[in-house]
Amino acid sequence: MERRRVYIETHGCQMNVADTERAATRLRAAGYELTDRPEEADVVLLNTCSVREKAEQKVYTRVGEVRRLARRPLVGVMGCVAQLEGEALFERAPGIRLVVGTRATDRLPVLIERAQTARRAVDLGDRQEGERWDVSPVERHSPYVAFVPIIEGCNKFCSYCIVPFSRGRERSRAAREIIAEVERLGELGYREVHMLGQNVNSWRPRTESERAGLESFAGATPFSRLLRAVAATGMRRIKFTTSFPRDFHPDIVTAIDEHENLCNWVHLPVQAGSDRILRLMRRGYTRRDYMERVAAIRRARRPIALTSDIIIGFPTETRAEFEETLSLVRECEFDGLYIFKYSERPGTRAASMADDVSPEEKRERFLQLEEVQREIQRRRLGALVGQELEVLVEGTSAKSAEHLTGHSTCNRVVNFAGDGRLCGRIVRVRITEAKEHSLWGEVVAEVA
Numbered sequence: 001m002e003r004r005r006v007y008i009e010t011h012g013c014q015m016n017v018a019d020t021e022r023a024a025t026r027l028r029a030a031g032y033e034l035t036d037r038p039e040e041a042d043v044v045l046l047n048t049c050s051v052r053e054k055a056e057q058k059v060y061t062r063v064g065e066v067r068r069l070a071r072r073p074l075v076g077v078m079g080c081v082a083q084l085e086g087e088a089l090f091e092r093a094p095g096i097r098l099v100v101g102t103r104a105t106d107r108l109p110v111l112i113e114r115a116q117t118a119r120r121a122v123d124l125g126d127r128q129e130g131e132r133w134d135v136s137p138v139e140r141h142s143p144y145v146a147f148v149p150i151i152e153g154c155n156k157f158c159s160y161c162i163v164p165f166s167r168g169r170e171r172s173r174a175a176r177e178i179i180a181e182v183e184r185l186g187e188l189g190y191r192e193v194h195m196l197g198q199n200v201n202s203w204r205p206r207t208e209s210e211r212a213g214l215e216s217f218a219g220a221t222p223f224s225r226l227l228r229a230v231a232a233t234g235m236r237r238i239k240f241t242t243s244f245p246r247d248f249h250p251d252i253v254t255a256i257d258e259h260e261n262l263c264n265w266v267h268l269p270v271q272a273g274s275d276r277i278l279r280l281m282r283r284g285y286t287r288r289d290y291m292e293r294v295a296a297i298r299r300a301r302r303p304i305a306l307t308s309d310i311i312i313g314f315p316t317e318t319r320a321e322f323e324e325t326l327s328l329v330r331e332c333e334f335d336g337l338y339i340f341k342y343s344e345r346p347g348t349r350a351a352s353m354a355d356d357v358s359p360e361e362k363r364e365r366f367l368q369l370e371e372v373q374r375e376i377q378r379r380r381l382g383a384l385v386g387q388e389l390e391v392l393v394e395g396t397s398a399k400s401a402e403h404l405t406g407h408s409t410c411n412r413v414v415n416f417a418g419d420g421r422l423c424g425r426i427v428r429v430r431i432t433e434a435k436e437h438s439l440w441g442e443v444v445a446e447v448a
């Protein structure tokens with residue numbers, strides 16, 4: 001009997017979520033059924049991430065679990081671990097029969113067939129010219145919020161990072177395709193889009209005519225012109241991530257000032273507070289450069305929420321340099337912060353340096369930074385009590401069945417009592433309580 005039902009499990013960043021949606025679209029078009037229950041699946045695909053420590057090990061453990069499911073599914077690995085490890089995965093975990101690189105998602109239907117007939121299949125190739133990016137609404141992770149990739153890959157080669165190897169070189173998507181997709185999403189009733197890329201600021205028009213087409217939009221950089229072009233579609237809420245500090249031009253803040261539908265949230269990963277460490281990380285900016293970007297963001301007409309990523313315990317980072325990170329975090333007062341302990345990624349430049357900050361020291365720095373951030377967050381979220389935020393109602397709260405949940409324009413999670421029929425609406429919520437990572441409030445009006 002032919003194997004037809006596919007389950008895809010997604011780990012890692014929003015790019016992987018977007019890839020899963022695209023893969024599911026291609027599979028369904030080829031006659032496969034998608035299921036969200038692994039035990040019902042004939043094919044199980046793990047869409048993997050390599051950023052964290054022991055990423056491969058976790059994949060092997062999960063493969064071991066899914067291959068033993070009663071239906072004995074065909075198991076495949078896609079995403080960043082697949083791209084990096086390639087055929088070696090077959091040897092390391094004999095349960096794996098399919099390895100699909102980060103740019104081979106569109107060829108999945110053929111690859112599954114090949115794995116069924118030839119026992120194994122692998123594809124680490126590039127996207128082919130003219131491949132489609134479209135995603136069917138049924139495969140989207142939400143009926144109201146859509147991820148729209150605008151640029152793939154990364155050319156930055158920060159010394160610690162595996163992404164340029166797992167995702168390849170930067171490749172921008174054509175402006176007219178992006179705009180057409182956002183227009184279509186608007187017609188389908190989507191209220192919010194997230195423009196995605198490892199570095200959205202690196203987005204470039206692919207042709208001269210495309211560049212000319214964007215000329216009617218103001219802005220000093222191609223990305224800010226694209227932002228304005230997307231804003232002009234009338235999509236209700238537009239968010240974008242991730243911004244790369246070196247290339248973050250203040251014209252982005254101007255665009256947010258001038259377009260109500262460009263949301264007041266910027267994710268700007270700083271990584272470290274010490275110039276020596278930033279140099280070793282090859283980030284291409286100094287602490288001062290970063291603080292200038294933050295100052296521009298703080299001068300915006302609407303308050304813009306600012307979130308960031310930090311790596312503690314980079315090779316040779318001293319206690320004093322870590323304290324520079326602490327002082328930067330205190331100065332910036334981030335609204336949210338993802339803290340990572342440095343972990344060596346094979347093949348990166350930093351891997352040639354000794355990973356010399358001990359695990360105990362990393363743990364201590366992690367906890368200390370977390371504590372500083374917790375205090376800041378408590379203060380910043382607390383300051384919102386009594387204020388009103390515009391929230392897109394996305395579903396019922398995971399914490400309590402009587403509550404609805406959604407995100408504010410500034411990307412904070414907000415919970416409130418309300419009728420499920422409000423899902424997909426935008427409401428004004430008065431904040432009554434601030435918890436550690438979320439806000440609670442009551443609906444005062446329906447906005448749209």
Ligand code: SAH
Pocket residue numbers: 051160161162163197198199242243244269271309310311340341342343344345
């Ligand atoms: N393109 C984004 C980041 C993508 S990876 C940017 O440039 O900001 C997401 C986060 O993982 C990074 O911001 C970094 O903080 C963390 N990270 C990446 N490689 C890491 C490593 N080797 N060790 C610890 N954290 C890492």
Ligand code: SF4
Pocket residue numbers: 154155156157158161162163164198199244
């Ligand atoms: Fe990694 Fe740096 Fe590229 Fe971000 S910009 S994906 S941290 S190499």
Ligand code: F3S
Pocket residue numbers: 011012013014015016048049050051079080162163166167
């Ligand atoms: Fe992880 Fe790959 Fe994204 S390594 S963070 S899934 S680009």
